[in-house]
Amino acid sequence: MVQIIKAHSPNGRWPSRQDRKRLEILEAASQIFRDRGFERTTTRDIANALGLTPGSLYYYFKDKQEIIFFCQETALRRLLTAGRRIGRMPLDPAQKLYLLIAEQVRCMLEDLFGSLAHVELDGLAKRRRSRIVARRHQYELIVRQIIRQGMRRRVFTAGDVRMRTLAILGAVNWTARWYTPDGPAGPAEIGRCFAAYLVSGLMRRSVRARFPRFPIAREMNG
């Protein structure tokens, strides 16, 4: 984590205590955005929750948009790292996609930074916005690549790769809108459920029998 944040620090200028503080603020802010809704949360709310004055919060983050940027950046880096790792695994495309979906849902619901993935980027400065959009696009390409691979290997039925990718990402991104920690299912269970359903819709009838349950492969935890 600290490494991820450090990557934004020009020439590693921030001392490690400041890094930790920024992370702590991000965690608290994400929690408040989730509880109260992004639009209704003010920087004052975030400062209050952390026992900081608005002035000291400003020292770490200039505004809500800056918090959003760091949250998205952190979540997307994690997703991209997981996505690339899964993409390289010596697995069937159906299993790769299963792992990718399950991991993305888990990351979005368990890891607080993921909870803001659905927030519109309209308020961000152009340069930051482009950076987030570019990373989102990179992630989308990983999903598309796995689906295309599955079609080539005749594991998945032929069809529009982009549409299917967008359907999957929509279902997954939307979880941050309805999930509550006190609901009947936890992040891992929701992830497995979504992965099984969304992969199943892609599979050729003849192949489907080979993957009755899509168990999460041990590789993910190893």
Place this chain on the structure above:
Amino acid sequence: MVQIIKAHSPNGRWPSRQDRKRLEILEAASQIFRDRGFERTTTRDIANALGLTPGSLYYYFKDKQEIIFFCQETALRRLLTAGRRIGRMPLDPAQKLYLLIAEQVRCMLEDLFGSLAHVELDGLAKRRRSRIVARRHQYELIVRQIIRQGMRRRVFTAGDVRMRTLAILGAVNWTARWYTPDGPAGPAEIGRCFAAYLVSGLMRRSVRARFPRFPIAREMNG
């Protein structure tokens, strides 16, 4: 349409010219929200686009939240009407669900009012918010009912009805975030593509062969 708006008019107090004007404003506002993003659009932008002064816009809608409420209310009424009609059709649950998904996507992308379905309701007054949430829930129940019916009739595989409903609604609601009218696929095509994929993932292997394409039933256009 006019009837839908009239339903909000206490005792039919508004003359029909005002109804038409409110509708016209809704259409223009939806278009601007879609082009510019909801957060960045001001009531002044909406007034400008319509050649109105902010004062005359205020006569019809007091603020952006009031516009959001009417947009959502109108879109949800349309979806509920279509949903109930499809629910009553003498069709297989797989065909019903196919029609429902295709129709919802089309409504969200073609019909401008649907474009705001993903907007957070945090800013709405409590009473209005509850009303929208209740209607969304009613719609969710229609989807769940069809899925449950499919499971009972052993057309769909057994599984968590709520999770699958949420996956479907997420994929569909998210379309409003990425769709652009100048993209490669139109609303009807996206609707059919999503419907085929999302229904396919529910179907039992043995049944799947019976529905190779899920053509849009003639009933929808009749």
